[in-house]
Amino acid sequence: xxxxxFPFNFWVKLExxxxxxxxFGHSSVYLKSLNTFFLxxxxxxxxxxxxxxxxxLNDLYQLNFSKLPLKWEKIEPKKEKIPNIFRQSxxxxxxxxxxxxxxxxxxxxxxxxxxxxYNSQKNSFKKLEIEDEIPCKRLRHSAILDSQNQMWIFGxxxxxxxxxTWVFSxxxxxxxxxxxxxxxxxxxxxxxxxxxxxFHHEKMFIMGGNINSFFRVYSNDLWELDLVTLTWTEIxxxxxxxxxxxxxxxxxxxxxxxxxxxxxxxxxxxxSSLFDSYGYSIKKEKWKEIKTIxxxxxxxxxxHTFHFFDNSKAILYGGSSRPLGDVLGDIxxxxxxxxxxxxxxxxxxxxxxxxxxxxxxxxSFKVHKLIIQSKCKNIQKFIMTCxxxxxxxxxxxxxxxxxxxxxxxSLLKQKNILEDIPKIKSVSPTFDAQKSSTEFSSIxxxxxxxxxxxxxxxxxxxxxxxxxxxxxxxxxxxxIKSILQKNQIKxxxxxxxxxxxxxxxxxxxxxxxxxxxxxxxxxxxCDESNQVSDMSSKSDETIRLVLQFIYSNKMENVNDPxxxxxxxxxxxxxxxxxxxxxxxDQSNLxxMDQSNLxxxDQSNLxDENQSNLN
Numbered sequence: 001x002x003x004x005x006f007p008f009n010f011w012v013k014l015e016x017x018x019x020x021x022x023x024f025g026h027s028s029v030y031l032k033s034l035n036t037f038f039l040x041x042x043x044x045x046x047x048x049x050x051x052x053x054x055x056x057l058n059d060l061y062q063l064n065f066s067k068l069p070l071k072w073e074k075i076e077p078k079k080e081k082i083p084n085i086f087r088q089s090x091x092x093x094x095x096x097x098x099x100x101x102x103x104x105x106x107x108x109x110x111x112x113x114x115x116x117x118y119n120s121q122k123n124s125f126k127k128l129e130i131e132d133e134i135p136c137k138r139l140r141h142s143a144i145l146d147s148q149n150q151m152w153i154f155g156x157x158x159x160x161x162x163x164x165t166w167v168f169s170x171x172x173x174x175x176x177x178x179x180x181x182x183x184x185x186x187x188x189x190x191x192x193x194x195x196x197x198x199f200h201h202e203k204m205f206i207m208g209g210n211i212n213s214f215f216r217v218y219s220n221d222l223w224e225l226d227l228v229t230l231t232w233t234e235i236x237x238x239x240x241x242x243x244x245x246x247x248x249x250x251x252x253x254x255x256x257x258x259x260x261x262x263x264x265x266x267x268x269x270x271x272s273s274l275f276d277s278y279g280y281s282i283k284k285e286k287w288k289e290i291k292t293i294x295x296x297x298x299x300x301x302x303x304h305t306f307h308f309f310d311n312s313k314a315i316l317y318g319g320s321s322r323p324l325g326d327v328l329g330d331i332x333x334x335x336x337x338x339x340x341x342x343x344x345x346x347x348x349x350x351x352x353x354x355x356x357x358x359x360x361x362x363x364s365f366k367v368h369k370l371i372i373q374s375k376c377k378n379i380q381k382f383i384m385t386c387x388x389x390x391x392x393x394x395x396x397x398x399x400x401x402x403x404x405x406x407x408x409x410s411l412l413k414q415k416n417i418l419e420d421i422p423k424i425k426s427v428s429p430t431f432d433a434q435k436s437s438t439e440f441s442s443i444x445x446x447x448x449x450x451x452x453x454x455x456x457x458x459x460x461x462x463x464x465x466x467x468x469x470x471x472x473x474x475x476x477x478x479x480i481k482s483i484l485q486k487n488q489i490k491x492x493x494x495x496x497x498x499x500x501x502x503x504x505x506x507x508x509x510x511x512x513x514x515x516x517x518x519x520x521x522x523x524x525x526c527d528e529s530n531q532v533s534d535m536s537s538k539s540d541e542t543i544r545l546v547l548q549f550i551y552s553n554k555m556e557n558v559n560d561p562x563x564x565x566x567x568x569x570x571x572x573x574x575x576x577x578x579x580x581x582x583x584x585d586q587s588n589l590x591x592m593d594q595s596n597l598x599x600x601d602q603s604n605l606x607d608e609n610q611s612n613l614n
Contacts, residue, residue: 022329027090189248249302
């Protein structure tokens with residue numbers, strides 16, 4: 001499959017035929033020599049082992065990216081029957097084109113320490129018989145191959161949480177227990193990455209995981225194991241600002257071009273899933289959040305799998321999304337910037353060795369014909385297009401041509417969602433839910449890109465689309481159309497708050513995250529969820545304050561006792577949730593005297609009496 005038309009840092013759902021059953025806790029392997037993605041086992045429902053809903057699977061599939069259309073093929077191996085396994089590990093042995101699976105749990109909830117091998121050349125699946133010492137039974141451990149084709153496993157859980165390290169030689173079919181120094185705390189559900197530098201010892205990194213199964217304590221610590229000295233070292237982060245959230249069930253890999261450890265998704269330990277991405281620079285010893293966009297709303301997930309191939313491209317598959325418990329079966333592709341984009345960006349900025357100067361409205365650029373022609377075959381058409389558009393607009397186009405990174409930093413139209421609620425052109429709120437003090441449910445996370453804080457100006461996007469079509473830049477056309485489609489207002493996503501004077505359009509997603517009442521209405525598809533919410537007895541100021549609280553978890557000081565009384569009614573009726581303080585606690589209630597409190601009590605009593613009369 002040709003992925004070159006897709007832009008960078010852009011999640012794209014791949015359309016495939018003969019799609020396997022949705023699953024999580026599976027294992028998958030990508031064999032570069034075959035350009036094929038393999039999928040094995042997992043769970044198709046909610047719960048663990050055989051005691052939960054759904055089934056533990058034993059099917060084995062392959063997806064060859066060299067064949068179009070993309071079509072999953074179910075593998076029916078010869079010889080031994082394939083066991084039903086869940087939460088096992090899987091690695092690929094490129095040299096012999098084999099898949100190696102270890103541990104996990106079976107249908108009867110028993111945990112195993114068996115190694116299974118699938119030989120893709122002979123289409124055989126078998127259990128490996130190991131005579132020497134072997135690791136204890138475990139699940140949700142980590143497993144990865146080093147440069148010597150040895151499989152390193154760490155941690156996991158059986159009756160206890162583990163922090164032991166073992167190595168399995170694929171050539172000798174033999175286990176060795178490794179005595180390491182300075183072991184990390186026991187954990188399971190962590191991620192693992194191998195870092196192989198030509199001038200340094202090979203190292204294995206683990207990140208996060210569950211370190212206390214009884215209380216579900218997740219971590220975000222990062223440890224490295226020197227595979228020569230066999231010494232563990234915890235990496236202390238000097239700048240904690242971009243430190244990833246605590247998580248387990250996430251994925252990680254090493255990105256050779258960026259020289260960083262990439263992590264994505266996972267569970268947050270609070271019954272919700274994540275869809276954020278971070279990179280840890282080994283050279284700079286710091287984390288950085290990696291912004292990505294997608295053609296559809298990103299679905300937070302945990303217990304999925306993720307594989308790099310061709311240095312800059314990656315595939316993500318399946319997982320589960322909490323707390324709603326959706327099991328996923330999508331396969332999604334992302335392409336990261338290659339090693340040349342940064343140099344090209346510098347060339348655009350400096351004009352060094354340029355061989356063409358083009359004029360725009362309000363300025364000019366010194367550019368390079370060779371780079372321009374990589375995206376626009378007709379140089380004369382490019383020159384004419386530049387002359388009829390502004391410098392700022394063409395800067396966005398040129399930045400994409402030179403780097404394949406789409407950025408509207410210079411033209412993003414900043415809006416506060418509370419300033420102009422009826423005119424919002426996106427279903428995305430303008431606050432950062434991950435860094436808010438409120439614990440939003442995954443109803444929010446599943447449908448929103450929480451990190452997307454800016455609203456695109458549709459007129460600018462339309463102008464950029466026209467330019468991209470004129471210059472026939474297919475990847476940019478694809479990207480802009482996707483953004484425009486996502487930015488369209490969908491009436492079914494909003495609920496109208498109405499009083500006698502105004503109507504306020506409010507996102508159902510946010511209401512569901514902040515109100516137990518609305519969450520029940522929306523998730524159960526009640527008729528009331530499609531009607532106008534009656535706020536006729538509430539003033540504009542009260543509605544404004546309530547909306548400010550719902551969207552930002554912030555409340556201004558309020559001195560008017562009547563407004564305080566209305567706020568109290570709204571909170572009580574709509575069961576607004578907040579953390580750590582509720583709606584009234586954040587107002588100026590503590591500054592009120594007893595007479596004002598009495599007024600609120602009397603107001604509530606009057607409402608109750610009126611209700612009884614009705």
